[in-house]
Amino acid sequence: RAKTVIMATGGLGRVYEPSTNALICTGDGMAVAYRAGAPLMDMEMVQYHPTTLKGKGLLITEAARGEGAYLLNSKGERFMERYAPTMLELASRDVVSRAEQIEINEGRGIKGCVLLDCRHLGRPFLQDRLGQIYAEAKTFANVDLAEEPLPIRPGMHYQMGGIKTDTEGRCWDVQGQWKGLPGLFAAGETACVSLHGGNRLGANSLLDTVVFGRRAGQCAAEYAKTLPPPTIPESAMEADQQLVATILSREGSGERAATLRLEMGTTMNRYLSVFREQEGMETAALRLHDLKARWPGITIQDKGQVFNTGLVAALELGFMLDCAEAIIMGALTREESRGAHFRTDFLNRDDEQWLKHVLLYHTADGPPRVEYLPVTITQWQPQVRVY
Template identity: 60%
Template sequence: MAVYEHDVLVVGAGLAGMRATIAADAGGANVAMITKVHPVRSHSNAAQGGINAALTSRGDDWDDHALATVKGSDYLGDQDAIEVMCSEAGDTLIELEHMGVIFNRDEEGHLGTRRFGGQEVARTFFVADITGQALLQVLYEQIVKSQARIYEEWFVTSLVMVDGQCRGVVALELMTGQLHLIKSKAVILATGGSGRVYEPSTNGLIVTGEGMAMAYRAGAALMDMEMVQYHPTTLKGNGILMTEAARGEGAYLLNSEGDRFMEKYAPNMMELASRDVVSRAVQTEINEGRGVDGCVLLDLRHLGRELIETKLSYINEVALDFVNVNLADQPVPIRPGCHYIMGGIKTDVNGATTIPGLYAAGECANVSVHGGNRLGANSLLDTIVFGRRSGHTAATYAAEAGEKAISESVINADRDFIKLLMSREPGNDSWAKIRRDMGDTMNEHVAVFRNEDGMQTAVKAILQLKERFAQLAVRDNSQVFNTSLLFTMELGFMLDVAETICVSALARKESRGAHYRTDIPERDDENWMRHILVHASPEGPSIDYLPVVITRWQPQARSY
């Protein structure tokens, strides 16, 4: 068996993973990146609107960005972490520009801005409406330059734990079907979100949450998993994202009566209130019969063809391709859809999880800077700031970690599991059926509006799906590029993530941020300025609590 060995191994090659790799490489570590898809296929490329930063050089104030983020989080974000992110945002942005990102400019050739939700000031920097893709390409360019090793189209199946430390991973090479042990003194999980636990979702089919599930299985704490963001504007039908930048540039939300209904819900910020607020408003309009065919309308007509074609060309392409709407001529039907998970693997501001040697950054992590609701354009910032910090910290840790003997038998459990999946007699069930049932369950009961009964129903349903999974066979016994095996293994991880979302949601007996309970509609600062931690135990998920870190901003009533 070939032996692979590194100081730092980064799992996932989206923005957080690549930024971590670049930082670890700069820190002198022998670093490699392992990813189930080519880096530029990562889901970071679907981020559209931009990246937030308060540039102090032009008179903006990062305190103001931090306060908007704290308020956006519905006071569940840790304020020390938010201060780190917002104070480092300016340098982060300039660094990206120097690396080669072709940010749109203003008339003098300086970086241009647009407005985004939950903020009074225009401090979102952007590349048309393909900002994520533009950043992803540039970070990949830097990876090519660095010549860091990439295990491309390798799927990590478990973390290797030795004496309570994370010391590497077991991974399936898709091209050959071989399982490998990759030893590493530190491992950084940057595996992205878990949006596909829901159906429909704006997320790509690859966004299956295995990093969170793997950390959870290895004993790490997941935090605030109940906080799942529904984006207010996803396309009718297939649920593709229509960027918040549309509203940032001035688009309206209209109901069936042609009213800008946000007046009722957020009279000051209107369409640019924070996402949880807008999603609830849209869903309320639909539920109360003022929708159009299960949607409301996003109206860009008054922005004019030229602006749409230069600054919002991608969503115009998407609207034309999928619903045959030209945004300059017609409003487009949209509805809220699962988009992002604020919850994730609990880390400190340097990416360290509760397991020595294991780090996490990006959407799979929870630092926590987004708390109960993430502001638009803060996710790209999160990936770059905490990607860099985790890469740097992991490299430093690895330099002092020393050697540990690792037996090659650590791959046996995964090898046996794969054999078992392939040897079972195929019944009528399939990974696709279970995955769809899971997505439907989550979207029905743990969505924009939640209540005790619905969440209890969801927990039971997920447990039943887990039983079905325990009988599931992989029909394809091939070795080369066996996606049936891959999707089945992903599903196993997704079911764990779904379960942690449900039990965390049941545990939070209040409404805060994206977690809105119709049976307990008020925020309860007295009892619930607390994070919810969930650990794996033999009896199933076990819940724990941690107070929110407050530095300067006491909870206030939240209105937009």
């Protein structure tokens, strides 16, 4: 019954399997806002981090490369010399992730990984400056970083896209250029104020949260003062209450949310990752369509009304399926390579055609409706990226 609402529900990392993100990153806010009529923007821009552990996708922080760690292939070559001769291992995340994936794809990887080599830094330095990574490598990969290199690979890490907002966190356009939802605000990873373009630089999430969270809060408070108390009919809750009742009452041995979730995650990681192309993404779209059709049939064992994690998982899966569909749609729509969105069938950035945002609107029973918004260029003109 609020006059204004701020979505601050974080990212959607669990749409992918594996991901560096926490289990709570299920894109709920994006899906709820999207279903209510707010557009999602730049959903195709999904960041892969270059150094994640095989298996669960645990993040190995950039600090390792910042302190001088090397990336090696199976031949012991520092392969970044070929891809980014100046910046080497410290080139941007998308560039390093793609380089690693090429090494792996061309047979110079080791069991689907390349190696993060910290040996030359020495044990005292590692324990002092990189203590957390040193401990994580030992605990989760049984690797002593002072003695042997750590197998790592690119892994899903961050969503640059999200609920379209202006710089005050508003999910509607006061100029009327795009349609949205008056009274709704968003901030943090769930929002897309378009700070990061197609590729966030490390540590810049602080801007999403600290700067634009504050701005959204201030604007929402001011806006609320101008509004009368809302009247909300009891019927507003009916559809959601009905959905929960239906899931709880469904008997039988239908599929489990976890089964569909794993299928969705591995599909996204296979076809919507570092490299993408039309045929693969169309396969992903078909699988997603199938998963969405199966979602209404899932059953949960726990029928309780209190702290029902099975029910939460079922609802979250519904949100994630919407987010996954939006990512695929955005990626199929953008026929170029830009930032984290790299298409092997459209290798180059095409500013003439694609210097614009992809906006997706939810539709009742079809694919998202696509619209475009121009990119506002102020001081810095787009340039060729060289590392």
